Amino acid sequence: MNRLLRRWFIAGLLIWLPLAVTLLVIRFVVNILDTSLLLLPAALRPDFPGFGVLLSIVLVLGTGALAANYIGRRGLSWAESALGHIPLVRSVYGGMKKLAETLFSGNAVAFRHALLIRYPHAGTWSIAFQTADTPKQLQDQVGQELVTVFVPTTPNPTSGFLLLVPKQDVIWLEMPVEEALRLVISLGVVAPDVEKLTAYSAQARAANAVRG
Structure with missing residues (x-):
C-alpha cells in the first residue's frame, strides 16, 4: 500500500510541478507587462487584468514601426548618442542592446x-x-x-x-x-x-x- 501511494504521489508531482512552474513564469511575465499601465494617468487606467499586456504589445509594435522609418531611425540614433555620453547608462544600455541583437537577430546564433x-x-x-x-x-x-x-x-x-x-x-x-x-x-x-x-x-x- 505504501509503495502504491508513493507511486501515485510521484506521478502527481510529475504533472503538477511543471504546470505550477509554468504558471508562475507566465504570471511573472504578465505582471511585468502590466507595469506599462503606470504610463497612463491613474484616472485612465482600466481595472481589469491583461490590459497591461495588450498595452505593452502595442507599445512595442508602435516603437518598432517608428524605428523602421527614416525619421524614427534618426531620432533613435540621436537618443543612443545622447545615452552614450552617460558613463553608467552607456555601459548597461550598450551591453543589453548587443545582447538583444544577438538573441533576436535572424542571422545570429546565441550559442553556436x-x-x-x-x-x-x-x-x-x-x-x-x-x-x-x-x-x-x-x-x-x-x-x-x-x-x-x-x-x-x-x-x-x-x-x-x-x-x-x-x-x-x-x-x-x-x-x-x-x-x-x-x-x-x-x-x-x-x-x-x-x-x-x-x-x-x-x-x-x-x-x-x-x-x-
Whole structure:
C-alpha cells in the first residue's frame, strides 16, 4: 500500500510541478507587462487584468514601426548618442542592446556549439557553449588559439561564467545546443533525444577530427 501511494504521489508531482512552474513564469511575465499601465494617468487606467499586456504589445509594435522609418531611425540614433555620453547608462544600455541583437537577430546564433571543457578543475568536465569568435588580440597575447565559452549554472542557465579556453582542450559534443541546454536545466535527469544526437553526430565528429 505504501509503495502504491508513493507511486501515485510521484506521478502527481510529475504533472503538477511543471504546470505550477509554468504558471508562475507566465504570471511573472504578465505582471511585468502590466507595469506599462503606470504610463497612463491613474484616472485612465482600466481595472481589469491583461490590459497591461495588450498595452505593452502595442507599445512595442508602435516603437518598432517608428524605428523602421527614416525619421524614427534618426531620432533613435540621436537618443543612443545622447545615452552614450552617460558613463553608467552607456555601459548597461550598450551591453543589453548587443545582447538583444544577438538573441533576436535572424542571422545570429546565441550559442553556436555545445562543448565539454575541464572545469572547475582538471579532474572534472562541464558542459559549455561556444558564444562567439575570440578577439584576435587576446589570442595573440597568450600565443594560442582560444574558444570563447559560456558555462551555465544549473538549473538556471541564465547565470554562469565566461571562459576563454585553449582550443585543443575543448571537445565538441555530439548533440545540438537545445539538447545540451535541456540536460543542464534538468540537472542531468532528462536524457538527450537519441534521434537528434544521431543526426548531429557527423558534424561534431568532423569538428573533433579537425581539433585532433
